């Protein structure tokens with residue numbers, strides 16, 4: 001060892017003279033070539049170590065830089081769909097704080113009926129989230145929404161749903177389920193009894209264009225939400241979340257039952273929903289979270305999703321544009337178990353009402369907790385050609401149909417729900433047939449977009465409501 005054995009602390013309490021003496025003797029000793037080599041080696045190592053530490057610190061502090069620039073280049077939209085971790089803790093804490101904001105959250109979260117629930121609804125500015133938030137609020141439950149308003153489809157539709165909810169006293173916070181500090185803050189401000197988790201990257205074919213958005217929202221976001229619910233929220237909330245009928249994938253048993261196999265997903269979307277069901281099992285098992293997964297079957301209705309066939313068909317038929325109608329690879333008709341939004345809302349509310357409490361706290365399980373999965377469908381598959389002819393009737397216009405074989409990119413040819421489990425456990429009973437439901441959708445569509453003719457049964461009233 002080249003350094004004198006005296007420690008730095010002993011250097012501090014000796015006088016100036018003895019310091020110089022020690023220094024001189026030290027210099028004499030380090031004059032040997034051997035020691036010179038050793039100290040330059042030491043200097044080299046110290047520099048290297050400093051560089052590594054600096055790089056490490058930089059990476060830890062700035063992961064969003066790389067994620068964000070990737071997202072920007074893959075999407076021209078104003079908000080990235082690759083939403084994970086682009087919200088830093090500093091941005092969320094500065095945006096969501098202050099007494100006024102907290103008061104708004106508490107107000108919106110407070111139930112107005114005896115023994116009412118307090119529900120955090122993620123994806124509340126989405127199609128299903130808007131309807132569920134409204135139904136819960138109307139019966140006296142407290143509701144706070146969370147949505148990142150991404151531009152997977154027209155964000156102005158999401159903003160209009162947010163305004164509509166605002167008029168009914170539901171606050172929808174603009175934020176991402178990957179933002180841990182924001183979620184913690186929300187649970188800090190309001191003791192939610194339930195989470196209705198509907199935020200997700202939806203759509204089957206878009207997964208080939210932007211696969212990472214499915215991983216970010218449906219896997220990373222789900223894990224982040226479960227983490228906060230298990231470890232931070234006190235008490236732990238019960239969770240009801242949206243899986244999908246797409247988990248049945250290549251299953252050919254009909255009608256689809258919860259007992260059927262779901263290990264052959266046909267799209268990345270389906271695979272992320274299936275992964276979510278397995279992740280739910282883990283969080284239930286380790287932390288005692290009460291979790292219910294709902295497998296929705298092709299939900300449609302007013303305030304619906306523009307990327308879905310019934311919606312885009314309506315738009316294109318009215319514009320006189322041709323529509324593409326799929327037939328299956330073996331030439332058979334493609335059919336869907338279309339489920340009207342009000343029926344799905346009743347199913348979500350029924351699942352919330354029968355959800356038992358989570359059993360853990362502070363990241364520790366205290367006993368076994370409820371874990372459930374249910375189909376929510378209409379139990380009556382309808383060929384897509386029939387969907388088109390109903391729309392033609394309602395719109396008073398003939399569609400220009402372009403019938404092609406369905407590409408093998410994720411869609412399945414046929415879905416049909418067996419809902420006897422949900423019927424048994426919370427009296428789920430779909431009551432709206434496709435024609436009745438589509439009439440309500442078209443009525444909303446022409447009102448919302450201000451379309452005058454040539455719609456039959458249209459009716460202009462109820463603009464944006």
Ligand SMILES: NC(=O)c1ccc[n+]([C@@H]2O[C@H](COP(=O)([O-])OP(=O)(O)OC[C@H]3O[C@@H](n4cnc5c(N)ncnc54)[C@H](O)[C@@H]3O)[C@@H](O)[C@H]2O)c1
Nearest residue numbers: 123125126127128147148150176177199200242296298299
């Ligand atoms: N509509 C259907 O037919 C159907 C069928 C099966 C399953 N589902 C599932 O039901 C749920 C609701 O679907 P929907 O039709 O209302 O879709 P939607 O796209 O209208 O609603 C989802 C909402 O979540 C928001 N969101 C997405 N990623 C987010 C994130 N990381 N953080 C915060 N918000 C985020 C979106 O902005 C959107 O408003 C989804 O989980 C979907 O996968 C829907």
Ligand SMILES: *[C@@H]1O[C@H](CO)[C@@H](O)[C@H](O)[C@H]1NC(C)=O
Nearest residue numbers: 254255257258418419420421
């Ligand atoms: C529906 O599923 C239940 C189990 O949940 C099963 O007992 C019943 O036989 C199924 N019905 C049909 C028509 O397959």
